[in-house]
Amino acid sequence: MGRQRKSDAEKVIELVSRYPWWIGISLAPLSFFFLNAVAGRTIAAPQGSLTAVMFFMLVKVFAGIGQYFFPLIFVLGGLVSAITAARNKKLYDRVASSQAKASMDSITWGEFESIVGEYFRRHGFVVQRKGGNGPDGGADLELHKKSECYLVQCKQWKAYKVGVQPVRELYGVMASRGAAGGFVVTSGVFTEEAKKFARGLNVELIDGDRLKTMMEEAREKVSAQVPPSPQTPSCPKCGSQMKKRVARQGAQAGNEFWGCSTYPKCHGTLPLQQLPQEPEIAPSFNLIKKSCPVCGGDLVLRQFQSGPKAGQEFLGCIPCKKGWPLNAGG
Numbered sequence: 001m002g003r004q005r006k007s008d009a010e011k012v013i014e015l016v017s018r019y020p021w022w023i024g025i026s027l028a029p030l031s032f033f034f035l036n037a038v039a040g041r042t043i044a045a046p047q048g049s050l051t052a053v054m055f056f057m058l059v060k061v062f063a064g065i066g067q068y069f070f071p072l073i074f075v076l077g078g079l080v081s082a083i084t085a086a087r088n089k090k091l092y093d094r095v096a097s098s099q100a101k102a103s104m105d106s107i108t109w110g111e112f113e114s115i116v117g118e119y120f121r122r123h124g125f126v127v128q129r130k131g132g133n134g135p136d137g138g139a140d141l142e143l144h145k146k147s148e149c150y151l152v153q154c155k156q157w158k159a160y161k162v163g164v165q166p167v168r169e170l171y172g173v174m175a176s177r178g179a180a181g182g183f184v185v186t187s188g189v190f191t192e193e194a195k196k197f198a199r200g201l202n203v204e205l206i207d208g209d210r211l212k213t214m215m216e217e218a219r220e221k222v223s224a225q226v227p228p229s230p231q232t233p234s235c236p237k238c239g240s241q242m243k244k245r246v247a248r249q250g251a252q253a254g255n256e257f258w259g260c261s262t263y264p265k266c267h268g269t270l271p272l273q274q275l276p277q278e279p280e281i282a283p284s285f286n287l288i289k290k291s292c293p294v295c296g297g298d299l300v301l302r303q304f305q306s307g308p309k310a311g312q313e314f315l316g317c318i319p320c321k322k323g324w325p326l327n328a329g330g
Contacts, residue, residue: 009073016077018129021085024078028071035067084114085121092118094238094262095215112156116185117141119215120152148180155186162186164194171203185211235260237268244272292317 006014016024039060092115095107107115117127120143130140141152153170155162167184174182180202184190187208198205206214233242238260245259258270290299299315302323314323 012073013077013080016074017080017084019077019081020126021078021082024074024076024081028074028078031070031074032067035063035070038063039067085118088114088118091115092122092215094240094265107156109154109156112187113141113154115215116152116154116211119211125150149177151177151179151182153182153184155184155188161189161191162194163191164197167194167198167203167205171201174203187211233258233270235262235266235268236270238262238266240266240268242268242270290315292322294322 016027041060091107091111095115113129117129120141121127125143125145128142128144130142141154143150143152151170151174153166155166162184167190170182170184173179182203183206184194184198184203185206189207190205195205234240235242240260240262242258243261244256247253247255247257256272258272260266260268291297292299295317297317299317302314302316313326315326316323
């Protein structure tokens, strides 16, 4: 069965989704106001020119339809971009928190590209996905930071070393595009020939071990900025945040426990321990169970700070600020 071709609308949505979500959302109102102005504008066509008249009529018809069609397409593309970005963040955190190196090899080539893009996004780059046909060629990423452009080539080769050819190809594209630098990222390792070629050039080679270390450091930095709540433990298996759940069957049915938030991907559990109660703070004065004869407020035990009665105790009313001897009050 042949592969189903995408419609023009689907192609535009896919193109918009490769950019940050706010670009698609911003283009929606801009396209509406522009096309709405064109559709409502009266254009005087040259007299006697039937071709010009037909052209201007087609422009107005196109603008009248497009003022509703294109904003919808841009909004959908922005939503797809936002959903994809949220999934990439979860995937990035899961792989970065995994202690097993095999986690990098167990993902697909598309997920590997998403992880690499998320890493650069967390380091202040605006990431644009260029697309690709499959794992052999990888998928290029285009990074923008201030006025500079960087190119990234992703290679998820599990069983082979990345040779010098992909590095040469990226360097050639960088020269033609005028890019400030480039990165070749792989889940495996690079050959000595590839390392020798990249030495001294503005091309950085990142192998699987280094990428895993960089991801862990970036994740720890973010975690340090937002201290975890002492009331929410981390999963002992994958390190993700846990949440309270209720057992539905077995001997513990009906009882609460800590379950991993990534369930069913992870089955990590912890018993629900009672949180320690905070100690009560003693009041800064002694509260006496007596009432003020004037206003009925609570009386507290105080001391004279000066004068002939300095050091002697008396009862002071909190609301009306009056003082009474120790035998006063009800």
